[in-house]
Amino acid sequence: ETGVTQTPRHLVMGMTNKKSLKCEQHLGHNAMYWYKQSAKKPLELMFVYNFKEQTENNSVPSRFSPECPNSSHLFLHLHTLQPEDSALYLCASSPGLGFETQYFGPGTRLLVL
């Protein structure tokens, strides 16, 4: 599936670095999501945006800062991360909220040293 793209696909960063993850959807959807998949844990929701407005923050630490400039783009800004933040970060989109199929991007595999 190429409807949702994510860059970079792999990222290695130090704990003092600042980096950003980018997600773009080409499906004309209005809702976008960030999920985190850690080793040996289920995927967990981080943020939800609908029509560029954040509708859900699942108690995510402030070292993760999302940005949604329009309905097609979603960013996750990272700063002063910890090694335990190493994970696969997945972006998804859906036509709207609730009763809608979500489509996922390929993910960014992040390693924090």
Next chain:
Amino acid sequence: GIQVEQSPPDLILQEGANSTLRCNFSDSVNNLQWFHQNPWGQLINLFYIPSGTKQNGRLSATTVATERYSLLYISSSQTTDSGVYFCAVDTGRRALTFGSGTRLQVQP
């Protein structure tokens, strides 16, 4: 919050065999999806099935919403079916809660 339990956690099959994966959930849902995660991490949509039965080729799924479970059937399995299968539900929070997955390995 809602609990989503998948079974079995691991499954090894010989090519050509059939299998049934189960997803139990603890509350009413308005959205249920099945995904296949390939070895590279990509989550691929299989079914959007909050209720009823759907079929797509060798795969089919049934959700019995009143009894809070969903089943994914894989027939005539192939090595390319290997990976992790996730069930995910939405109770109205408007985001998906995932189960822990079933890791399937199909051997030639």
